[in-house]
Amino acid sequence: MAKYRMVRTEFWKNPIVSETMTPEDKYFYLYLLTNPHTTQIGIYRITKKQMAFDLGYTIESVHSLMERFIEHHKLIRYNPVTRELAIKNWGKDNLHKGGKPVMDCINSELKEVEDLSLISYVSETILKDEIRSLYESFCKQDLEREVSDQDEHDTYPDTEYDEVDDTFMHQNTIRGQKENEKEKEKEKEKEKQQQQKAFNPNIENNPEIEDQSQNQKSKDVKEMIEFWDNNGFGFSNVNAKQQLLSWLDDSSFLQPKDILVKAMTIACANNKRRLNYVIGILKNWENESLLTVEEIDAYQEDQKPIPKHKQSTETFPAGRAIPSGFELDLTAGEE
Incomplete structure (x- = not known):
């Protein structure tokens, strides 16, 4: 069955849209709200490659737009591990009506979400109590899962990891994995910057270096x-x-x-x-x-292999040449 999404006219009255977004931002935001992968709950699975294909952009352009909407506009979140995207104001703009069919659909789709922290993120803007409570019930499951994972590790300690930082013990949750990966990336980037500074000692502390690095x-x-x-x-x-x-x-x-x-x-x-x-x-x-x-x-x-010297085919006599007609007398000098 074909799926359709309706964008309210209030979209264009939103100060964020009208005052801070570029034309490219607006085009990208409309795509995020209406593409075929959207769901009733405002959380759906999509890859950057698919976005680039649908929009006719390069992967690099999509990556830049995603960062802009996450860090600058703060309108979405994206889990690169599960490939799940969440739209912050989805509940405020779309989830106004309850009833059993709607609640059953929302419940069914929430069960498919892997990163439960995204459910909590979307629930913050839901105005209808009935629907927000359903979202929050899944957030409680996320908290209970974290506590259960911690208790399991406490009950069955593994001495091999005694010296590992406590944050390692939370990696069984998607959020724990993501935070741990970020820490590793920061450490790796820090180490790389130190190596680059050692390689090029002319680099000095300069507030413009970060911008220059990005350029x-x-x-x-x-x-x-x-x-x-x-x-x-x-x-x-x-x-x-x-x-x-x-x-x-x-x-x-x-x-x-x-x-x-x-x-x-x-x-x-x-x-x-x-x-x-x-x-x-x-x-x-x-x-x-x-x-x-x-x-x-x-x-x-x-x-590179060492070239072998070319062997000469010319022969040279060892010592002086013996005159023709010479006879060797072995008894000479014995008397």
Whole structure:
């Protein structure tokens, strides 16, 4: 059965929409409210790749818009693990009528949500008590699950993890996993920044460095995509490009963009324009702890085979030549 969504005319009177959103923001917000994946509860599963396909945008553009709506407008939340998106004001704008059919539909859809923290997020703006109470009942289940997980770990301690921080014990919940992943990402980013500072001692504390870093990252992404598209790796292979671009942030390289371009150049030289071939090169360099282009060049130079000297076919006499007609007398000098 075809699904339809109606956007109220009040949408255009909302100060956030009329005063703070760009035309692109409004287009994206209307898509989030009306795309075919929306549900009755304001929480649905969708990938960034699907959004990019529907909107005709690149993955990078969708990623930027998502960050803008999460951090700046604060209108949505997105769980990258479960691929679930929640719209903050969905309940205020859409959940006004109760009744058994509506409540049964909401209850059925809430049961499908994996990240229960998103249910709590949407429930905050629901005005109708009956519907908000149904949402909150699932929030209580989330809390009970966390307590149950903690009790289970307390009852059956694993000595192997005695020295691990207590926050590790909450990883069985989606929220715990997400927080732990964020902490790991922060630690990894901090370590990478320290390595980059050691590699380039001319970098000083400067309030503009963060903005410069973001601008440089945008330039790096653009250069990577242009190299990929212009060298036959597959213009429409968006997923492969996205995976390769993740190496800009997730690798231990000190010069990630230059090293990625070098790996793609090698792939072109060997006529192996495939993502797995490029990643194989990058993993080999990481395994050898080669973190800069200079280290890679030096390593490759050392790996070149030593050329064997060409053996001469010309023969040379050992000592002076013996005159023709000479006879050796073995008895000479015995008397």
